[in-house]
Amino acid sequence: MQMPAADQAIISRKSEIVALLSAALSDGVVVHDPVETRAYECDALAAYRCPPLCVVLPRSTDEVAAIMRICHEQGVPVVPRGAGTSLAGGALPTEDCVVLGVSRMVAVLEVDYPNRFIRVEAGRTNLSVTGAVEDDGFFYAPDPSSQIACAIAGNIAMNSGGAHCLKYGVTTNNLMGVTMVMADGEIVEIGGAHLDAGGLDLLGLICGSEGQLGIVTEATLRILAKPEGARPVLVGFDSSEAAGACVSEIIKAGIIPVAIEFMDRLCIRASEAHAHSGYPDCEAMLIIEVEGSEGEITEQLSRIIAIAQKHNPVEVRESQSQEESARIWLGRKSAFGAMGRINDYMCLDGTIPVSELSFVLRRIAELSAEAGLQVGNVFHAGDGNMHPLILFDANKAGDLEKTEALGAEILKLCVEVGGCLTGEHGVGVEKRELMFNQYSPADLEAQMQLKDVFDPAWGLNPAKVFPLSASKSRRTG
Numbered sequence: 001m002q003m004p005a006a007d008q009a010i011i012s013r014k015s016e017i018v019a020l021l022s023a024a025l026s027d028g029v030v031v032h033d034p035v036e037t038r039a040y041e042c043d044a045l046a047a048y049r050c051p052p053l054c055v056v057l058p059r060s061t062d063e064v065a066a067i068m069r070i071c072h073e074q075g076v077p078v079v080p081r082g083a084g085t086s087l088a089g090g091a092l093p094t095e096d097c098v099v100l101g102v103s104r105m106v107a108v109l110e111v112d113y114p115n116r117f118i119r120v121e122a123g124r125t126n127l128s129v130t131g132a133v134e135d136d137g138f139f140y141a142p143d144p145s146s147q148i149a150c151a152i153a154g155n156i157a158m159n160s161g162g163a164h165c166l167k168y169g170v171t172t173n174n175l176m177g178v179t180m181v182m183a184d185g186e187i188v189e190i191g192g193a194h195l196d197a198g199g200l201d202l203l204g205l206i207c208g209s210e211g212q213l214g215i216v217t218e219a220t221l222r223i224l225a226k227p228e229g230a231r232p233v234l235v236g237f238d239s240s241e242a243a244g245a246c247v248s249e250i251i252k253a254g255i256i257p258v259a260i261e262f263m264d265r266l267c268i269r270a271s272e273a274h275a276h277s278g279y280p281d282c283e284a285m286l287i288i289e290v291e292g293s294e295g296e297i298t299e300q301l302s303r304i305i306a307i308a309q310k311h312n313p314v315e316v317r318e319s320q321s322q323e324e325s326a327r328i329w330l331g332r333k334s335a336f337g338a339m340g341r342i343n344d345y346m347c348l349d350g351t352i353p354v355s356e357l358s359f360v361l362r363r364i365a366e367l368s369a370e371a372g373l374q375v376g377n378v379f380h381a382g383d384g385n386m387h388p389l390i391l392f393d394a395n396k397a398g399d400l401e402k403t404e405a406l407g408a409e410i411l412k413l414c415v416e417v418g419g420c421l422t423g424e425h426g427v428g429v430e431k432r433e434l435m436f437n438q439y440s441p442a443d444l445e446a447q448m449q450l451k452d453v454f455d456p457a458w459g460l461n462p463a464k465v466f467p468l469s470a471s472k473s474r475r476t477g
């Protein structure tokens with residue numbers, strides 16, 4: 001993975017830039033000791049790292065605006081950061097950049113149950129948004145597996161999803177408004193606390209823009225009343241293809257479970273060794289959850305189980321209690337971490353039409369065998385959002401390059417079957433050069449013209465999302 005050369009003129013002005021920022025901000029906001037900035041050298045795509053010029057951890061939107069004004073005047077690039085859990089290298093710094101982290105901005109600003117929204121500062125973690133309203137019977141639906149750590153800011157930037165997004169949609173479907181600081185420090189409000197806001201739908205543009213257009217400091221989020229009940233059924237199969245075919249048939253039947261999650265043998269075993277959820281030892285497994293009243297749950301599960309029976313399952317286990325349901329989900333939510341116990345891994349994120357699941361899983365197995373690298377699959381099968389995990393050894397010469405090449409082949413396959421390069425993790429640096437496989441030069445030019453409008457100097461999160469060759473004249477211009 002290539003990054004452009006850093007601007008040495010900026011690096012040589014480090015103390016001047018740190019002094020300007022420190023003078024404008026409250027104590028402790030600017031972090032510039034290389035020992036302390038080390039924690040910000042990478043995000044969860046830890047294969048790539050780079051020390052930043054310095055890090056700023058503001059406490060308010062006004063402080064973010066002050067930082068942006070200074071960086072704009074000084075021509076210093078800014079890399080926005082939430083919790084740093086991006087798997088696409090979205091928060092990877094450059095040597096000449098200021099990392100702007102919103103992790104101190106965690107307040108709940110307003111809760112409005114009659115109008116079903118919550119307004120929070122953008123550094124608040126995903127899970128603690130639900131935590132703020134659950135005692136009153138509400139929840140925030142998008143639930144990335146990283147929800148205990150990841151921030152709403154990062155969720156908005158990546159348009160994050162999660163296991164339960166099959167029914168409720170991803171971040172963009174649950175985001176109502178943002179406060180955003182523009183590249184020159186201007187503070188703007190986009191969207192609001194109502195179903196629709198006047199003017200153009202700029203909110204749709206901001207959600208998923210990967211820190212390219214501005215710094216999100218506050219968010220108004222849709223909250224929902226908790227369902228009466230929910231119940232998962234766990235179904236084991238003797239092949240990935242059978243599990244994939246079962247998913248297609250459930251969706252084709254018009255049933256919308258709240259989640260359909262897939263795990264293959266490698267992931268089942270890794271997760272079981274870690275979380276002891278009582279998973280069957282089989283080739284592939286689905287966790288299918290439905291919710292509603294007791295009658296709705298029983299009716300939906302009986303239809304789902306009837307479909308599953310047609311695919312010769314090796315085990316069908318309907319949860320019998322809340323404790324069992326929690327145990328089933330614990331295994332799934334721990335799967336990524338559990339795979340990390342086996343080896344280093346690169347987690348891909350591509351989306352495909354659900355009807356192509358069986359074919360794509362078979363092709364991934366073939367590509368994995370050809371490359372000599374093990375690939376585990378754990379993903380949101382109901383909406384076709386795949387997460388092949390390629391295991392490799394970061395200390396073995398050449399392994400990372402082989403992994404990158406296999407990852408590229410798998411993502412190209414997703415595009416070839418009618419899907420796209422990312423479902424929820426974003427493009428970042430990981431898929432930047434693959435954008436040519438999905439978009440024509442004219443498409444990319446149109447997307448870059450949008451960035452021109454918000455960030456004319458291209459100082460926000462440089463060298464991400466757009467292929468380096470396509471963005472070069474703008475970045476160096």
Ligand SMILES: Cc1cc2nc3c(=O)[nH]c(=O)nc-3n(C[C@H](O)[C@H](O)[C@H](O)COP(=O)(O)OP(=O)(O)OC[C@H]3O[C@@H](n4cnc5c(N)ncnc54)[C@H](O)[C@@H]3O)c2cc1C
Nearest residue numbers: 082083084085086090145151154155157160161211216424
């Ligand atoms: C174990 C694990 C499991 C995961 N599971 C899921 C999953 O199920 N679903 C899913 O969608 N993702 C998942 N992820 C990926 C990751 O958690 C999400 O992309 C998450 O939204 C990133 O949030 P963050 O706060 O950590 O953002 P960061 O990693 O800090 O940043 C992500 C992007 O957001 C930008 N950004 C951050 N803050 C701002 C801001 N204030 N304004 C503008 N841009 C900003 C950054 O520049 C970067 O481009 C997982 C990650 C891990 C490590």
